[in-house]
Amino acid sequence: MTKSAQLTEVLLDRRLASFNRLWQMFMESESRIQKSGGKVVAKWRLFPPEIIYALGATPYDLLLHEGMTKTTARDARTTAYAIEAGLSADSCIWNLTATSNTLSKGNLTPLNMFVATAGQCDISSKTWQLMSRNMHKPIYSMEIPIYDAASEKRAISFIKEELTSLFERVGRRFGHKYSERTLREEIKRGNEIRKLLLDLTGSLTHDHVPMTGLEYFLTHATAGDYLQEPEALTAILTEIRNEVMKRTEQSKAAPGITNDPVRLYYVGMAPQDLRFWNIIEDSGGAIVGCDTYLPLFYSPIPENGSLLKEFAGWIWKMPHHMPSLDRAKSLIPYIKQQKPDAIIIGNVIGCRNLSSSDRIIKETFREELGIPVTSIEFGSSEDVTLLEPHIKAFVEMCK
Numbered sequence: 021m022t023k024s025a026q027l028t029e030v031l032l033d034r035r036l037a038s039f040n041r042l043w044q045m046f047m048e049s050e051s052r053i054q055k056s057g058g059k060v061v062a063k064w065r066l067f068p069p070e071i072i073y074a075l076g077a078t079p080y081d082l083l084l085h086e087g088m089t090k091t092t093a094r095d096a097r098t099t100a101y102a103i104e105a106g107l108s109a110d111s112c113i114w115n116l117t118a119t120s121n122t123l124s125k126g127n128l129t130p131l132n133m134f135v136a137t138a139g140q141c142d143i144s145s146k147t148w149q150l151m152s153r154n155m156h157k158p159i160y161s162m163e164i165p166i167y168d169a170a171s172e173k174r175a176i177s178f179i180k181e182e183l184t185s186l187f188e189r190v191g192r193r194f195g196h197k198y199s200e201r202t203l204r205e206e207i208k209r210g211n212e213i214r215k216l217l218l219d220l221t222g223s224l225t226h227d228h229v230p231m232t233g234l235e236y237f238l239t240h241a242t243a244g245d246y247l248q249e250p251e252a253l254t255a256i257l258t259e260i261r262n263e264v265m266k267r268t269e270q271s272k273a274a275p276g277i278t279n280d281p282v283r284l285y286y287v288g289m290a291p292q293d294l295r296f297w298n299i300i301e302d303s304g305g306a307i308v309g310c311d312t313y314l315p316l317f318y319s320p321i322p323e324n325g326s327l328l329k330e331f332a333g334w335i336w337k338m339p340h341h342m343p344s345l346d347r348a349k350s351l352i353p354y355i356k357q358q359k360p361d362a363i364i365i366g367n368v369i370g371c372r373n374l375s376s377s378d379r380i381i382k383e384t385f386r387e388e389l390g391i392p393v394t395s396i397e398f399g400s401s402e403d404v405t406l407l408e409p410h411i412k413a414f415v416e417m418c419k
């Protein structure tokens with residue numbers, strides 16, 4: 021997000037003191053990479069950031085920092101640069117906005133390279149190619165096969181080869197020699213953040229939900245690139261975890277969450293407009309889990325054994341690499357553990373990842389969990405507050 025972003029229309033939990041520091045860190049991501057002086061790699065949101073740190077470079081979750089809207093009256097969604105550069109106007113709004121913002125900065129953007137992971141977001145892969153061409157910056161694409169339990173052995177060895185080749189080729193370009201020790205250290209650092217995020221997710225199982233949806237979403241969105249400073253992030257997330265745990269010990273819900281709210285699990289693409297999370301609580305609901313960034317912290321990456329092989333196996337099981345039915349089934353244990361009363365599936369217009377299989381996912385959840393499921397769609401130009409009547413009616417129905 022740009023420095024000028026102001027949250028005049030978004031309600032933050034000001035009583036969660038440590039969260040304000042995290043918010044500050046979020047806001048400063050762009051200026052941090054501008055000042056870093058090192059190599060900066062733009063990554064798709066679910067590309068594991070440890071890979072880039074292990075290359076001695078800094079990851080930047082481009083869609084998050086350049087695509088999120090700023091929720092102010094001045095918040096015009098700029099998509100013109102992306103369309104002029106050749107991105108279809110039908111693409112998802114995250115890609116349109118992030119590409120436009122990035123291209124509008126021209127040579128001022130400090131990005132040195134784009135990395136894409138083929139196999140799950142075809143639009144982002146196209147977008148990265150387009151930006152690479154327009155900005156004369158290299159692009160590296162890592163292939164990850166779509167999950168199929170029958171081909172596990174072959175797939176893991178393929179991903180391991182892809183990782184090896186990435187470390188060799190990008191390392192050569194950056195003048196950085198791959199070392200297993202460095203990767204192990206990066207994985208260890210990343211796992212500390214993963215464990216904190218899992219603790220925060222665990223805190224939402226309490227009857228008195230201690231965090232609002234907005235704070236929960238923003239804390240787990242940090243998994244995209246660790247906000248360029250894993251150690252500083254670990255310190256802040258530890259404080260947030262401690263504050264949140266204190267609330268659970270005192271059986272205190274976060275401000276704005278009603279007594280006995282409808283517990284909602286959110287599955288799918290992130291809403292671009294942060295006001296969505298406030299709408300949930302204004303409607304009498306409470307977010308008790310969300311899978312948007314879950315594939316990055318669904319479990320710690322193994323730190324021992326044959327590192328690349330274990331890491332390849334972890335990547336293979338990231339839920340978003342799975343075909344819809346497998347993905348829905350793999351999410352069920354995570355959803356169950358959060359004890360939701362209902363599920364909201366979020367689709368983004370222009371995204372083919374979930375919308376083409378929305379029905380099958382909905383039916384799988386209904387059959388396996390026996391709770392109400394609804395889906396919503398985020399448009400490219402509509403005001404997110406237009407979804408409020410739908411969410412209110414759904415929450416009412418679930419009471």
Ligand code: SF4
Nearest residue numbers: 112141143289368371
């Ligand atoms: S919303 Fe869909 S198309 Fe857009 S970045 Fe996410 S996965 Fe890709």
